[in-house]
Amino acid sequence: MGNWEKLKERNKLITEEILKRDEFVIVNHHDADGLCAGAIMAKALERKGKTFENITVKQLYSETIQEIKDKGKNYVFVDFGSGQMDLLEEKIKENFFVIDHHQTVKSDYEFHANPFLFGFDGGKEVSGSGMAYLVAKEIDEKNLDLSALAVVGAVGDMQEYNGKxxxxxxxxxxxxxxxxxxxxxNDLRLYGKISRPLTQFISFSTNPVFPGLVADDKASAEFLMEKGIELKTKEKWRTYSDLTQEEKKNLTSSLIIHLIEKGCSEYIAGKIIGETFTLLKENPKSPLRDAKEFATLLNSCGRHGMPKVGLGVCMGDREEIYQKAMELLLEHRKQLREGITWVQQQGLQEEKEFYFFDAGENIKEEIVGIIAGMLYGSLLVGQNKPIIAFAKQSEELIKVSARATDNLIRQGLNLGKILKEICFEL
Known part of the structure; x- marks a missing residue:
């Protein structure tokens, strides 16, 4: 059981010190949670008239800290930093704040807010953007509206355990x-309820994937038509958000039955229903209206080397920067489709305990893990082994991603621990 009062005290201590200072550099991670966290802190500082600059990085290495340590007077690290406290204290001294949710190294640094320090689980109870929001809320109660970004970050960080x-x-x-x-x-929890035509809503679902339908628009269209669901209204492709309540119920029950018939447990199949979050200030036809779609758009920006675009969307741009973000999202979908096709054509290699494929330069390292996860619905692999995927990151580095089914994880498979042990031995 976490100690909320102690965490609140720490957030208040950080807030009081932040309000005394100016000229900030906000350093955030490049994924959806990190971009939301960076935007939340930027908004909170902006509303207090503070000057700041946002810097987005992939990882917080010693070299990264060295590069940025002379860019400002004060630093706010959000969605990372807890694992690098010794480096930060050594290189930046006392002019920094860490607001993070990842496992932390031992440190007595007073301007460090992390749920694990106070008995909360940063893996499922609060995200990096959630921690940034709690500090922003201490800065000013008027920042309650930033809760929407914190929820987008939590969804992007896949913290919806048990569907909520x-x-x-x-x-x-x-x-x-x-x-x-x-x-x-409480609704269907698939991605693309607003932005995707119904066929792609099903064929490009990644959590879960639907065996026999994944990356196959024709099979998905046939599935929908068999259930009596029209794909178009006049010449316009319908989305899930266009369906009547009866059609939504029909589709949901049909998808659950499909999963069970393909070997999924009732527990896993039932997880497609759960909490969904609508951002009420966004246009009803915009993908930003749905927290899951908003998070995916941000991840697309980060994965394609354009985190500033994602940050701009979080800060409120709905014109030029938003249009660029939508282009990146379309490119992201295109690369997923091409990646699945490449693996289907080249095939997987099967070992006794796992499957693997080496994409080399054929699949971008930023999306190779997503491709691996999608393969569980392609009928190329069984559900009883994890998938290890490789892609070229640079001339010196290889990206390794691993994915497993929910059933394997529930049985105790810890891929993160296994990969760390293997890397240590290498």
Whole structure:
């Protein structure tokens, strides 16, 4: 059980010190959670008239810290930093704040907010953007509207365990509902309810993947038509958000039955239903209206080397920068489709305990893990082994990603631990 009062005290201590200072450099991670965290801190500082600059990086290495340490007077590290406290204290001294949710090294540094320090689980109870939001809330109660970004970050960080946000995340959702920037519903939890035509809504689902339908628009179209669901209204492709309530119920039950018939447990199949989050201030036809779609758009920006575009969207741009983000999202989808096709044509190699493929330069290292996860629905692999994927990161480095089914993880498979042990031995 976490100690909320102690965490709140730490956030207040950080807030009081931040308000005394100026000329900040906000350093955030390049994924959806990191971009939301960076934007939340930027908004909170902007509203107090503070000057700041945002820097987005992939990882916080010693070389990275050395490169940025002379860019400003004060540093706020969000969505990372807890694992590098010794380096930060050595190189930046006392002019920094760390607001993170990852496992932390031992440190007595006072301007360090991390849920694990106070008995909360940063893996599922609060994200990096959630921690940034809790500090922003201490800075000013008017920042409750930033709860919407914190929920997008939590969804992007895949913290919806058991189909819902729990712990500190649940309190953040309540804040969003209170100030009417969020709406929580129980619904189908697939990505693309607003932005994807129905066939792609099913064929490009990654969590879960639908065996026999994945990356196959024709098979998905036949599946829908068999269920009596029209694909078009006049000449316009329909999306899930266009369906009637009866059609939504029909589709949901049909997808659950399909998963069970293909060997999924009822427990796993039932997980496609759960909490969904609507951002009420966004255009009803915009993908930003749905927290899962918003998070995917941000991940597309980060994975394609354009985190500033994602940050701009988080900061409120809905014109030129937003259009660029949409282009990156389309490119992201195209690369996923091409990646799946490449693996299907080249094939997987099967070992006794796992499957693997080496994409080399044929699949970008930023998306090779997503491709690996999608393969579970392609009928190329069984559900009883993890998939290891390789892609070229640079002349010196190889990216290694691993994916497993929910059933394997529930049985105790810890791929992160295994990969760390293997790398240590190498």
């Amino acid at each position: 946000l729990e712990g500190l995340n649940a309190g953040i959702v309540e804040d969003g509902e209170k100030v009417k920037v969020l709406k929580k519903e």
